[in-house]
């Protein structure tokens with residue numbers, strides 16, 4: 001019999017602690033990725049942005065945490081983020097998932113969710 005996937009996406013990403021580790025790795029990757037680093041270096045409060053990203057990720061994956069940050073569209077409005085920057089950021093996220101031993105199927109689900117958000121990020 002084929003095993004049925006019973007764990008939620010949130011659980012498969014390691015819950016709050018796992019997602020926190022992943023987001024920290026994502027931010028480290030952004031800061032050493034020349035395609036996006038200047039964007040994050042320009043942030044006035046990177047720790048707060050990181051905290052908001054953890055909440056966003058947790059809430060978006062079915063976790064109990066509430067997202068208390070700005071609407072995605074509002075947060076990225078006026079930055080004029082390009083398609084290339086968006087792809088570079090996605091690659092950083094996928095790299096962090098791999099680094100944290102997240103399996104292929106789960107990485108695929110996260111990719112689909114991120115892709116669905118692009119209209120709120122690119123050139124808004």
Ligand code: HEM
Pocket residue numbers: 036039040043044045046048049052053056068069070071072075076081085086087089114115117118121
């Ligand atoms: C699907 C992809 C993305 C998601 C889910 C996402 C999510 C978020 C979230 C939740 C925040 C915090 C909002 C808040 O402070 O209230 C944020 C902030 C930020 N995002 Fe994104 N983001 C994405 C893509 C990008 C890209 C491609 C860039 C630029 C290359 C970018 C640049 C930034 C910057 C610079 C901030 C900090 C703004 C500040 O400190 O004022 N984001 N993002």
